[in-house]
Amino acid sequence: MDRKPNSQTTAIWVLLNIAHKRVTQTFEAELKRAHLPSAAWYDILWALERAEEGMRQNELERQSLFDQPNLSRTIKRMVDDGLVTQCPAATDRRGRELRITEEGKALRAEMWKVYGGLMLSEIEDKVPSAHLSGLIEGLASLVPDKDEKLQGKLNSARDSAKN
Amino acid sequence: MDRKPNSQTTAIWVLLNIAHKRVTQTFEAELKRAHLPSAAWYDILWALERAEEGMRQNELERQSLFDQPNLSRTIKRMVDDGLVTQCPAATDRRGRELRITEEGKALRAEMWKVYGGLMLSEIEDKVPSAHLSGLIEGLASLVPDKDEKLQGKLNSARDSAKN
DNA sequence: ATTAGATACATGCACATGCATCTAATATTT
DNA sequence: AAATATTAGATGCATGTGCATGTATCTAAT
Numbered sequence: 326m327d328r329k330p331n332s333q334t335t336a337i338w339v340l341l342n343i344a345h346k347r348v349t350q351t352f353e354a355e356l357k358r359a360h361l362p363s364a365a366w367y368d369i370l371w372a373l374e375r376a377e378e379g380m381r382q383n384e385l386e387r388q389s390l391f392d393q394p395n396l397s398r399t400i401k402r403m404v405d406d407g408l409v410t411q412c413p414a415a416t417d418r419r420g421r422e423l424r425i426t427e428e429g430k431a432l433r434a435e436m437w438k439v440y441g442g443l444m445l446s447e448i449e450d451k452v453p454s455a456h457l458s459g460l461i462e463g464l465a466s467l468v469p470d471k472d473e474k475l476q477g478k479l480n481s482a483r484d485s486a487k488n
Numbered sequence: 489m490d491r492k493p494n495s496q497t498t499a500i501w502v503l504l505n506i507a508h509k510r511v512t513q514t515f516e517a518e519l520k521r522a523h524l525p526s527a528a529w530y531d532i533l534w535a536l537e538r539a540e541e542g543m544r545q546n547e548l549e550r551q552s553l554f555d556q557p558n559l560s561r562t563i564k565r566m567v568d569d570g571l572v573t574q575c576p577a578a579t580d581r582r583g584r585e586l587r588i589t590e591e592g593k594a595l596r597a598e599m600w601k602v603y604g605g606l607m608l609s610e611i612e613d614k615v616p617s618a619h620l621s622g623l624i625e626g627l628a629s630l631v632p633d634k635d636e637k638l639q640g641k642l643n644s645a646r647d648s649a650k651n
Numbered sequence: 652a653t654t655a656g657a658t659a660c661a662t663g664c665a666c667a668t669g670c671a672t673c674t675a676a677t678a679t680t681t
Numbered sequence: 682a683a684a685t686a687t688t689a690g691a692t693g694c695a696t697g698t699g700c701a702t703g704t705a706t707c708t709a710a711t
Contacts, residue, residue, distance in 0.1 A: 457500075513699095561691085583690080
């Protein structure tokens with residue numbers, strides 16, 4: 326082959342997969358242990374709670390890591406569970422206006438006790454401060470700049486930092 | 489009041505998820521476009537190719553991100569496809585000794601043309617050298633130390649970082 | 652106003668994953 | 682040696698995910 330990945334590239338690729346799987350599995354296991362829904366549900370609930378005036382489903386899709394069909398089904402389950410309401414959108418009869426219910430807000434607050442604690446124990450307490458910015462900038466460099474989902478996530482991260 | 493994750497912690501958690509999903513999806517999409525199996529298959533083939541004398545299935549399980557039942561089924565598919573052979577282990581009649589076939593080696597070599605190229609284009613060309621070591625060390629800090637097989641790769645990455 | 656194309660969301664299907672459990676073989680305890 | 686525990690691997694089931702496609706609605710060019 327013309328060019329061959331160096332050992333640092335290999336380390337990044339391997340570590341990205343391992344770190345993601347280990348951290349994700351810990352989150353999911355702890356949430357399950359507390360009889361709470363998955364982290365993906367938390368992210369949806371939080372996005373909807375921040376959107377006081379409601380949110381179009383396609384906008385939520387852009388801000389989440391769900392693809393469209395999968396989000397559609399997930400929202401349906403959340404509606405069935407009374408966490409979210411779906412109304413026809415005012416200006417576009419194809420669309421759905423999503424809103425979090427009081428029950429949904431209560432569940433999100435409950436989840437935060439576990440979810441936020443995991444962010445502390447699994448990330449904040451583990452990454453030495455010397456590597457914080459390198460980790461953040463390095464991960465960001467792997468994602469296209471104009472990635473709308475990234476911007477949405479980062480905005481929500483900044484907002485949540487203000488709690 | 490309890491401690492609350494700071495914005496850098498939040499950014500790491502969000503970016504870890506986004507970066508992993510984006511990079512993974514790119515890998516899988518390009519492999520599929522080339523009518524090749526998934527990256528997970530590549531990793532198995534490569535592990536078996538390096539183990540000249542064959543490898544126990546439970547050892548492969550330890551070195552991979554598969555859980556046991558999932559690896560069991562994946563190996564079965566690879567055996568059905570003629571990429572891997574399964575023999576009863578010499579010293580333990582419960583066990584399976586796995587070996588890659590010539591066909592398997594040929595497929596791995598074919599996959600490498602795409603897989604290796606993706607490591608270059610999606611990682612090596614994207615991460616600025618200023619953030620290489622921070623990214624590697626930061627990701628490593630998220631993984632328990634006793635993930636032994638990582639240490640070799642990590643050390644060689646650190647060595648090359650000193651060049 | 653009609654029609655071609657785009658967009659929003661839903662649904663069906665194939666396959667992957669996580670988890671519990673089963674069988675067979677080995678290791679340990681007494 | 683018998684009983685018990687542990688380990689290797691397979692299998693069943695529920696759920697999650699990606700992808701193709703379907704239906705309704707909207708937009709824009711004629």
